[in-house]
Amino acid sequence: MKLSIKKISLSLIAFVVFFYAVISIFTYTQTCLIQTHQGTSKLQDEKENGSFDTSWLDKVSREDFEVTSDQGYTLSGTYLEAPEDSVQLTAVMVHGVTHDRWRMMRYAQIYLKHGIDVVLYDHRKHGLSGGEEVSFSFFESQDLEKVVQWAKKRKPEDIILAHGESLGGATVTSHSGLNETTHSVDFYIADCPFSDTKELLAFRAEEDFSVPDLGFMNTSSIVTKLMAGFYLGDASPIQNVKKSKVPFLFIHGKEDKYIPMQMTKDLFEAKQFGEKYIWLVPYAKHAKSITVAPVMYEITVMNYINTILSKLSK
Numbered sequence: 001m002k003l004s005i006k007k008i009s010l011s012l013i014a015f016v017v018f019f020y021a022v023i024s025i026f027t028y029t030q031t032c033l034i035q036t037h038q039g040t041s042k043l044q045d046e047k048e049n050g051s052f053d054t055s056w057l058d059k060v061s062r063e064d065f066e067v068t069s070d071q072g073y074t075l076s077g078t079y080l081e082a083p084e085d086s087v088q089l090t091a092v093m094v095h096g097v098t099h100d101r102w103r104m105m106r107y108a109q110i111y112l113k114h115g116i117d118v119v120l121y122d123h124r125k126h127g128l129s130g131g132e133e134v135s136f137s138f139f140e141s142q143d144l145e146k147v148v149q150w151a152k153k154r155k156p157e158d159i160i161l162a163h164g165e166s167l168g169g170a171t172v173t174s175h176s177g178l179n180e181t182t183h184s185v186d187f188y189i190a191d192c193p194f195s196d197t198k199e200l201l202a203f204r205a206e207e208d209f210s211v212p213d214l215g216f217m218n219t220s221s222i223v224t225k226l227m228a229g230f231y232l233g234d235a236s237p238i239q240n241v242k243k244s245k246v247p248f249l250f251i252h253g254k255e256d257k258y259i260p261m262q263m264t265k266d267l268f269e270a271k272q273f274g275e276k277y278i279w280l281v282p283y284a285k286h287a288k289s290i291t292v293a294p295v296m297y298e299i300t301v302m303n304y305i306n307t308i309l310s311k312l313s314k
Contacts, residue, residue: 020215020216020219021219023211023216023219023220024216024219024220024222024223025223027201027205027216027217027220027223028220028223028224028227028228031134031136031201032133032134032135032224032227032228033132033133033134034097034098034134035098036097036098036125036126036127036134037098038125038126038127038129039128040127040128041100041102041127041128042099042100042102042103042127043102045102046102046103046105051103051105051106052105052106052108052109053109056080056105056108056109056112059083059112060080060081060082060083060112061080061081062078062079062080062081063078063079063081064076064077064078064079065077065078065079065150065154067146067147067149067150068146069124069130069131069139069142069143069146070142070146071124071131071139073124073129073130073131074129074130075121075122075124075129075130075143075146075147076101076121076122076127076128076129077101077119077120077121077122077147077150078101078119078120078121079117079118079119079120079151079154080108080112080117080118080119080120081117082111082112082114082115082116082117082118083112084115085115085117086114086115087114087115087116087309088157088158088159089116089117089158089159089160089161089305089309090116090117090118090119090151090154090155090158090159090160090161091108091111091116091117091118091119091161091162091163092118092119092121092144092147092148092151092160092161092162092163092185093107093108093118093119093120093121093163093164093168094121094123094140094144094162094163094164094165094167094168094169094171094172095120095122095123095126095164095165095166095167095168096164096165096166096167096168096169096287097123097126097134097166097167098126099126100122100123100126100127100128101120101121101122101127102120103165104120104163104165104168105120106290106291107163107165107191107290107301108120110297110298110301110302114302116161116305117155117158119147119150119151121147123140123143123167123168123171124139124140124143132228133227133228134167135228135229135230135235136167136170136194136197136200136232136235137167137170137171137173137174137197137235137237138174138230138234138235139229139230140167140171140174141171141172141174141175141177141178141240142178144162144171144172144175145175145178145182145184148160148162148184148185149184152184159186159309159312160184160185160186161185161186161187161188161189161305162175162185162187162188162189163188163189163191164188164189164190164191164193165191165192165287166191166192166193166194166259166286166287167194168191169190169191169192169193169194170190170193170194170195170197170235170237172185172188172189172190172193173188173190173193173237173238173240173241173248173267174235174236174237174240175188175240176188176240176241176243176244176246176248177239177240177241177242177243177244178240179244179246180243180244180245185246186246186247186308186312187246187247187248187249187305187308188244188246188247188248188249189248189249189251189301189304190248190249190250190251190264190267191251191252191287191289191290192251192252192253192256192259192264192286192287192289193237193250193252193259193263193264193267194237194259194263195236195237195238195263195264195266195267195270196235196236196237196238196239196263197232197233197235197236198217198221198232198233198236199263200259200263201217201220201232202216202217203260204258207257217232220232221233237267238266238267238270241267241270241271242270242271242272243273244271244273244274245273245274246274247274247275247276247277247304247308248268248271248274248275248276248277249276249277249278249279249300249301249304250264250267250268250276250277250278250279251264251278251279251280251281251289251297251300252264252265252278252279252280252281252284252289253280253281253283253284253285253286253287253288253289253292254280254281254282254283254284255283255284255285256284256285256286257285257286258285258286259286261280264278264280265278265280275308277304279300281293281296281297
């Protein structure tokens with residue numbers, strides 16, 4: 001009888017371990033290895049869906065470039081010089097997951113219109129860049145630093161704005177911690193960022209699969225460390241923004257069901273140093289603030305930029 005109980009106990013333990021391993025590997029494959037159509041450009045797709053005024057591509061001076069990440073893969077980007085380069089500012093644009101650099105043209109056209117140069121680039125595992133996994137802002141924030149350094153060499157007299165959407169918003173927020181060492185970015189805009197990767201993935205598992213987090217994020221984190229070189233807890237924008245002393249504008253749609261608006265509110269509250277602003281956009285779903293309120297988006301962004309530029313010039 002005792003032997004049977006022991007066998008049952010061992011079998012149950014083995015089943016639980018196997019079950020958690022399966023869930024954790026599934027989480028890794030569905031997140032870090034998400035299909036991004038790497039190796040192709042989505043410029044034509046963005047042109048066809050009318051996400052931006054394509055005439056800007058004929059008006060600007062365009063320069064493609066590559067930089068090498070700290071992990072050894074190539075980051076592919078494009079520098080766009082405004083037709084009237086009237087502001088000593090370069091905006092580095094950071095796109096969301098499964099998109100590529102051209103997604104950010106819908107924001108970039110605002111900057112180009114106002115005489116601000118723009119840098120677009122593809123995240124790791126996206127577009128024409130290298131890299132094998134998405135790391136939810138951990139390695140992406142380090143890659144952003146490489147791109148920013150390229151931009152600073154390209155236009156040494158310019159100050160730097162980093163503007164990101166979704167994963168890009170989380171990336172610029174995570175970079176803000178590193179920035180306290182490098183001092184390479186002067187101010188940020190984070191549109192619909194997430195505050196913490198483990199919390200986001202737990203939320204999405206509940207929403208998409210009705211699976212509560214019974215410790216799965218902890219075991220999944222071990223898998224990502226073994227397979228991709230980072231713990232999920234390492235990709236925590238909120239821990240980095242706590243260190244940041246440079247200005248931030250946070251933007252989030254009130255109807256965002258993919259990344260909860262509360263995450264941006266949490267980031268705003270967590271930032272203790274430096275200027276901070278927040279705009280919560282009525283009726284806007286995930287990454288749709290600029291399409292729901294394009295005129296107010298431009299006004300809000302440019303008012304923020306002009307406010308910060310006037311203070312930096314003093």
